[in-house]
Amino acid sequence: MFEEKLKEFEPIFYPKSIAVIGASATSIKVGSLWVVDLRSAGFPGLIYPVGSSGGRIGDLEILPSLRLIPGEVDYVIVAVPRQSALELLDDCAAKNVKAVHFFTAGFSETDTQQGRKLEEQMLEKARQGNVRIIGPNCIGVYCPEHRIPLLMGILGEDGSVGFISQSGGIATKLVTIGIARHINYSKGVSFGNGIDLDASDFLQYLAADPKTRVIGAYLEGTRDGACLFNTMKEVAKAKPLVVWKGGRTEAGAQAALSHTGSLTSSAAIWSAMLKQAGTIEVHSLEELTDTLLIFQQLGRGRGIRAAIIGGLADGGGGNSVAAGDACMENGLKIPPLSFETKQELSKLVGEVGGILCNPVDLSQAQFRGLATLFQAIDSVVRDTVSDVVLIQEDIEILLPIYSRKGLEEINEFFIELAKRQNKPVIVVLPPGSVEAERLQIEQKLLAASIPVFCSMERAARAIYRLNQYYCWQEAK
Amino acid sequence: MFEEKLKEFEPIFYPKSIAVIGASATSIKVGSLWVVDLRSAGFPGLIYPVGSSGGRIGDLEILPSLRLIPGEVDYVIVAVPRQSALELLDDCAAKNVKAVHFFTAGFSETDTQQGRKLEEQMLEKARQGNVRIIGPNCIGVYCPEHRIPLLMGILGEDGSVGFISQSGGIATKLVTIGIARHINYSKGVSFGNGIDLDASDFLQYLAADPKTRVIGAYLEGTRDGACLFNTMKEVAKAKPLVVWKGGRTEAGAQAALSHTGSLTSSAAIWSAMLKQAGTIEVHSLEELTDTLLIFQQLGRGRGIRAAIIGGLADGGGGNSVAAGDACMENGLKIPPLSFETKQELSKLVGEVGGILCNPVDLSQAQFRGLATLFQAIDSVVRDTVSDVVLIQEDIEILLPIYSRKGLEEINEFFIELAKRQNKPVIVVLPPGSVEAERLQIEQKLLAASIPVFCSMERAARAIYRLNQYYCWQEAK
Numbered sequence: 001m002f003e004e005k006l007k008e009f010e011p012i013f014y015p016k017s018i019a020v021i022g023a024s025a026t027s028i029k030v031g032s033l034w035v036v037d038l039r040s041a042g043f044p045g046l047i048y049p050v051g052s053s054g055g056r057i058g059d060l061e062i063l064p065s066l067r068l069i070p071g072e073v074d075y076v077i078v079a080v081p082r083q084s085a086l087e088l089l090d091d092c093a094a095k096n097v098k099a100v101h102f103f104t105a106g107f108s109e110t111d112t113q114q115g116r117k118l119e120e121q122m123l124e125k126a127r128q129g130n131v132r133i134i135g136p137n138c139i140g141v142y143c144p145e146h147r148i149p150l151l152m153g154i155l156g157e158d159g160s161v162g163f164i165s166q167s168g169g170i171a172t173k174l175v176t177i178g179i180a181r182h183i184n185y186s187k188g189v190s191f192g193n194g195i196d197l198d199a200s201d202f203l204q205y206l207a208a209d210p211k212t213r214v215i216g217a218y219l220e221g222t223r224d225g226a227c228l229f230n231t232m233k234e235v236a237k238a239k240p241l242v243v244w245k246g247g248r249t250e251a252g253a254q255a256a257l258s259h260t261g262s263l264t265s266s267a268a269i270w271s272a273m274l275k276q277a278g279t280i281e282v283h284s285l286e287e288l289t290d291t292l293l294i295f296q297q298l299g300r301g302r303g304i305r306a307a308i309i310g311g312l313a314d315g316g317g318g319n320s321v322a323a324g325d326a327c328m329e330n331g332l333k334i335p336p337l338s339f340e341t342k343q344e345l346s347k348l349v350g351e352v353g354g355i356l357c358n359p360v361d362l363s364q365a366q367f368r369g370l371a372t373l374f375q376a377i378d379s380v381v382r383d384t385v386s387d388v389v390l391i392q393e394d395i396e397i398l399l400p401i402y403s404r405k406g407l408e409e410i411n412e413f414f415i416e417l418a419k420r421q422n423k424p425v426i427v428v429l430p431p432g433s434v435e436a437e438r439l440q441i442e443q444k445l446l447a448a449s450i451p452v453f454c455s456m457e458r459a460a461r462a463i464y465r466l467n468q469y470y471c472w473q474e475a476k
Numbered sequence: 477m478f479e480e481k482l483k484e485f486e487p488i489f490y491p492k493s494i495a496v497i498g499a500s501a502t503s504i505k506v507g508s509l510w511v512v513d514l515r516s517a518g519f520p521g522l523i524y525p526v527g528s529s530g531g532r533i534g535d536l537e538i539l540p541s542l543r544l545i546p547g548e549v550d551y552v553i554v555a556v557p558r559q560s561a562l563e564l565l566d567d568c569a570a571k572n573v574k575a576v577h578f579f580t581a582g583f584s585e586t587d588t589q590q591g592r593k594l595e596e597q598m599l600e601k602a603r604q605g606n607v608r609i610i611g612p613n614c615i616g617v618y619c620p621e622h623r624i625p626l627l628m629g630i631l632g633e634d635g636s637v638g639f640i641s642q643s644g645g646i647a648t649k650l651v652t653i654g655i656a657r658h659i660n661y662s663k664g665v666s667f668g669n670g671i672d673l674d675a676s677d678f679l680q681y682l683a684a685d686p687k688t689r690v691i692g693a694y695l696e697g698t699r700d701g702a703c704l705f706n707t708m709k710e711v712a713k714a715k716p717l718v719v720w721k722g723g724r725t726e727a728g729a730q731a732a733l734s735h736t737g738s739l740t741s742s743a744a745i746w747s748a749m750l751k752q753a754g755t756i757e758v759h760s761l762e763e764l765t766d767t768l769l770i771f772q773q774l775g776r777g778r779g780i781r782a783a784i785i786g787g788l789a790d791g792g793g794g795n796s797v798a799a800g801d802a803c804m805e806n807g808l809k810i811p812p813l814s815f816e817t818k819q820e821l822s823k824l825v826g827e828v829g830g831i832l833c834n835p836v837d838l839s840q841a842q843f844r845g846l847a848t849l850f851q852a853i854d855s856v857v858r859d860t861v862s863d864v865v866l867i868q869e870d871i872e873i874l875l876p877i878y879s880r881k882g883l884e885e886i887n888e889f890f891i892e893l894a895k896r897q898n899k900p901v902i903v904v905l906p907p908g909s910v911e912a913e914r915l916q917i918e919q920k921l922l923a924a925s926i927p928v929f930c931s932m933e934r935a936a937r938a939i940y941r942l943n944q945y946y947c948w949q950e951a952k
Contacts, residue, residue, distance in 0.1 A: 167794025173795075246794060246798055248801045251804050254800065255835050258833060285798065317731075321643070325759075328727050355735060357730050359731050435911055
């Protein structure tokens, strides 16, 4: 599907050479940052800084014009004021550049006729010169495999999640949250006003890209709704496509107009469209990253019947009630445990002070040692009534009871359990008063491929969405 | 209202003497912990440890029986197995004890006839002996003013928020989150199965208590729905009453039955009842604490017209769109800024690269220094179109641009601004990759009475609920 896009976008995501317009040896300019960041990231191609200052950035000579670059240039990053945009596109055409990314802002997003007019002229020049435009008003391409970092040199690990985002700020957040939560991207792009290459183009490319297994999108508007709908429909058949539409409300839409010049349609129309196309709609950055994380880690849904384990050492009663509510209200099924499992639990932790149905409250295990706790958890995980297991781990309660060493044993057990069992084990680590320890444990679990969420609600919603997608796909 | 409750509950929240049944000099028992914790907290009354071991806990002699205590006993904490419950109630009656708190579990929550029968007998004995029961299966009273800590010695600052919770785990969470977020409690109680003193009794007391200005409740069920409804209706007339009902779903209700023996009615019936009574219904611990925080800090609602300021240094476009959506979807109004404010902003930060409507994106201020940023914020806050100001502060972005010193100046400005302006200023600090700095700033702002939330959604929902309550109250 869309195989032709792979070749077409090769100079964008895997350029052999990049020119940066707006580099300077004498003052700190965004263009200079880009040159330095590409260098530091280990970009394997040629880098050509261009600017009027002359001089060098490191060992790279700053040339006064794109046209004076000796070799071929695949990709150009533009960080000079909008007044130079048209001339630059002439230069790009002359140099046979494949694609140009305009970091430059001040176009239709200013809601002026001048801004809109300039965009039209740019597009015309680009078509004539056979150059593709990314942006303007965006931070462009991210490709860890080809060592292209985001603005500010942000670079995470190479992975299987693709993203597109009209907003550079959201693109940056996706990558920084990705680094923190081990969501690893194959490639991503922030395309701002999207006057030429638009959401549809990049989605088609990511659908074709063999490295990309799931796609996340932050969109504010589109110039061609019908094309976007048809593209999404095709893409969602092949890969999970998670879409966050910004500008659903009057205030959001007003901001979107000023942000990327996007004229947004009604939220209801977008929602209907996204649903019909088979995409997964989310409503915030948290939901988007939660959903990408679960798709990345679980591959595909195994079902929505969840076993919930809480109160590993204490205080599990009310939390079990809350966890049951949170999971069911977010679409999961909480089946009763089998008679055998209940009997086993009753033998292990006793009848009083715990909850031996589902959600399970293992508070009483604190009086019987970790080995008993682990046996009890194992027994719940083995019970075939559930497709997935959610464990509520409250560090604030566990730390004083089991100390750091016990906590380490508990989390090592989770990691060993997740490896041993052919059933997803998901850990919920609610924030509290021992954040340093919590973040450390989160990193350890994530590194072992265990999905971690900070609330039962968010975990449940992500699991539900994962399964919803595969149900929809199978029903096709 | 309910003034008679003040005297009746004086021995519970302000006891002159407490006896702890189940203390031991030779083994670590919960009873002993209670004695030590009351002592460490500085409880100003007399403490009498009771247990069969003999010996001492610190300088306190452990007596073999409640009846052998030389002086009067107001309040008794029971941490011995259920088999002793009835005999203990005889002892309490003999000693003219006012109230007894059963930490002891193993009653109706085990869903056995034996458990239910024992509760009935306890209640009968209590009535005969003129003793009130708190629990069983709970962690009892919390009163910072009278230095009564929660189990494990947890003790926050004295304040104006009252709480009741059937769950001890949730009560503990309310207090630990309170300590972290500067939600300070006047008093609270966890009452478990609530066989005698129930939600209605404690709500009446908190309504009468002059120290308590807002009340939070976590409930799983009630033995007398009509009484609870009438009580809530009365209480909510006088003070904001925020209610989280656990066990709304089948799984939650099943857990609630095993947790506090609560038979829960349908979620829809509870919701309708809570609404009719004029309470504020919430659905999670996060929502409950968010709402208590905003009531504590803001006193009463000033309106729902919000000005949103974001992108203090960069990356504010997409975030502004998202913030606008989050606020409107959670009930706030986002009015356009006045013409004068827009002009001022345009002069201060320029037209390109920011958003000069509401939500405001001040990304471009990074090129003009902090003084300009502060002027721009000031101008938005002064604009009379808004009742409340929400500032999105993304430490992850600000730190590399302004360094630690700049960040400090920014937050000092917020504190000064909040003091100077007669308009609530609320800060949203989203979690990210610099958690240590973020938590430090959160503490600083909270200490200066600025409400802090970790997402725009949660802030908006809390503000909306605050105003909804006062609208309802005024419409009465």
